[in-house]
C-alpha cells in the first residue's frame with residue numbers, strides 16, 4: 425500500500441509547516457550552481473501544494489526566505505527574489521485552478537518593490553479561494569514577529585486602550601502575522617538538519633516535528649504523505665497521560 429492510501433483522512437493535520445532546506449547542497453552534489461537548486465526547488469513547491477490539495481490539508485506554510493538569509497551573497501539573494509517573482513506570476517492561475525489562497529508572512533516591506541507588488545496582486549487574485557491557504561514566510565523570523573507583537577501590545581497599554589491583565593495567549597496570538605491561521609500540527613524539515621532556524625517559535629509550541637534527509641528539490645508528495653502517515657502514528661498527549669485521551 426502506498427503512503428497516500430495509508431493516510432486517515434479523518435485525522436489529517438489542518439496545518440503543515442515546512443522548512444524547505446537543501447537546495448544548495450542538492451545543486452552542489454551535481455556540480456551545479458546553488459541557484460540551480462533553488463530553481464529545481466520550485467518544482468517541489470508545486471508538487472507539495474498540489475499534494476496538500478489532493479489529500480485535503482487546509483493550511484500549508486512554507487519557509488521560503490528567512491531574515492537571516494539576507495546575509496547570503498548578493499547574487500544568491502537577487503536570484504532568490506527573481507525566482508520568487510517569476511514563480512508568483514507563473515503560478516497564480518494554477519493556484520486558482522486548485523482553489524488555493526496565497527498569503528505571506530514576514531517583513532514583507534523589506535522585499536524588493538516588484539516582489540511586493542506581484543505578491544499583492546497574486547494575493548488579491550486568489551483571495552476568494554477556500555480549499556487551502558498557502559502562506560509563504562518571506563523575510564520572516566519568529567523573533568522579529570514576537571518582538572513586533574510585543575511592541576504593538578506595549579503601545580496599546582501605553583495608550584490605555586489595553587489593560588495588562590487583558591494580555592492573554594489569544595490576544596498575543598492575534599498580534600502575530602499568523603492571525604487566523606491555526607498552529608501547525610506538523611512541521612517538516614528536509615535535508616537532515618535538526619533545527620528550527622527561527623521559524624514559528626510561538627506557533628510550534630506543541631507541533632510534531634518530522635525530519636528527513638531528503639533534499640528539498642527531491643521532496644515530492646509521496647514524501648509528504650509519508651510524513652503525514654508518520655504523524656498519524658504519534659500520540660499527542662499535551663501534557664496528559666495516555667489513559668486520559670479518548
Ligand code: IPE
Pocket residue numbers: 444445446447448449450488489490493504615640
Ligand atoms: C533552502 O535551501 C532554501 C533557502 C534557504 C532559501 P538552502 O539554500 O538553505 O540549501 P543548503 O541548506 O545550503 O543546501
Ligand code: IPE
Pocket residue numbers: 443444445446487488489490493617619621
Ligand atoms: C532556513 O534554512 C530558512 C529557509 C528554509 C528559508 P537555512 O538553510 O537558511 O537555515 P540554517 O542557516 O541552516 O539554519
Ligand code: MG
Pocket residue numbers: 445446447
Ligand atoms: Mg539551508
